[in-house]
Amino acid sequence: MSYVLRRLLLTLPVLLGITVAVFLIMKLIPGDAMMARLGTDATPELIQQFRDQHGLDRPVLVQLGEWLVKVATLDFGVSMVTGRSVLETIGQRLPATLELTFAATLLALLLGVPLGILAVLWRGRGTDFLARVASILGLSVPNFWLALLLILWFALKLRWLPATGYASLLLDPIQHLRHVALPALTLAVGMAAVIARYVRSSLLDVLRLDYVRTATGKGLGPTAVLLRHALRNALLPVTTVVGIQIGALIGGTVIIEDVFAWPGMGRYALQAIYERDYPVIQTIVVVVAAFYVLINLLVDLAYAWLDPKIRFE
């Protein structure tokens, strides 16, 4: 079986598992908690209507079957708070999240790749330790705290950038860039730390290979060997890490979008969580997890395309 087909088939059970898992998590919610939305003076008729509407009286397996059919037909129902179609609202919110994810990834690559290269070029005991401290600090800083510090410094003290809000990329690109700068930088720091670590270790691996020794033997300087010969091969495994990070970011922007009042899917998720709007929560969790799986699939396929060794294994 071809690699592509095998990889596609492996994705299906995971997607099914995600859908079942979300159903089971939502089943943990006590029925009373769901009905609390109806208020204390709900009539028995209203309660029965609610139970019928959400299928709470039917056997669990039947409910699961109905849920799977709904997911397969992309019928995620309406919000318990606004009454609007959940999928439609997600469709409106998703572009803002993707814009933020794209900007953060770009920034992370611009910061992470050069840092990883510099750590190899200047390698030595002291620099190694510093590179390690810097990358682990990047991984350890709580991004919501970093967000507040960036707002404090760049928005409130220096007044260079807006603290919160959003501007459309198409209608006002300059304002869009000004608004996206701080949330993107916040998300980029952790990602850059991961990228820098992978670039560094991947480069060190490639530098031990024979063809690099040949390049050095030809009389090329260390910088030329690194940039012209080693880097291209070293960046190959980094694509996987970047892909996984992008997948994680789409669901990981929840708190940051809220801090910066960024009107994306993450902020919508947090609002739904505060309002206990269960149909919205379960749909967002399914959509985000499915995105993660699909991005991983794309990364694997891209990797196989870039590296023929994998395709023919």
Place this chain on the structure above:
Amino acid sequence: MKRVRGRRRGVVGRALADPTTVVGAAVVLLVVAVAVFAAWVSPYGANQMNFSATLQGPSWQHWFGTDELGRDMLSRVIYGARASLGVGIGSALLAGLLGVSVGLIAGLTGGRTDTVLMRVMDVFFAFPAILLALTLVIVLGTDLRNIVIALGVIYMPQFARVARAATLAVREEQFVEAATAIGNRGTRVALRHVLPNILSPITVQLTVTVAYAMLAEAGLSFVGLGIQPPEPSWGAMLNSGKTYLEQYPHLTIFPGGCIMLAVFGFNFLGDGLRDLIDPRLRRGR
């Protein structure tokens, strides 16, 4: 078992000579000591209010300043270490218990059980940690026990993968084959012969999971769905401090700095230990 002890002694010796492990361990020890001896080292009570000294900046009386209720921020930060560490260590241990069990079963049984168990773990991996944590916490309820359960479940798959990979390597060793050949039951082989020999990678995973879980707990508390006030927690302190961000930044800077320091300690220790245990990685540096 001799093999395990010999290797362990070697690891301790090398750990003491490795700056990363030593720095990480020192930070972790500091945070643990502060949490354990909070009652002795904190200058005031965590919830001791003083309405004549509200929102003061750092001073000799209050090193980290005071909050909107006149509570000493240093004392709250010190007591906050307990909640953060408690959740971090508790959920890492739970995740370890669940994940290592899954990994051992998958690795030793192999075949269809292995495939099914690991595909289930793949499903868990697909959920972004913070979104799943928020969902589980509103489903289960926002008390300390539920936060630990939610984070324990979320970080379980990493342990399963690590334990399975290590089990597969150990399974083929002669002492495991011998233990099986003399008629030991599967559980006994797993617990007495395999588990002691896969403890090293699990220890590394435990250390970094404490770091992840502390960050996640801070995130949950930051959005008001974690540890509830007046219980001091670093995330919740950041949440209430952000209201005064411009005028009183100390309310934001100190609790956040503490989260970063504690998480850094565990991450750094884990990173150092990983290198010591895996010589292949060490050569790469």
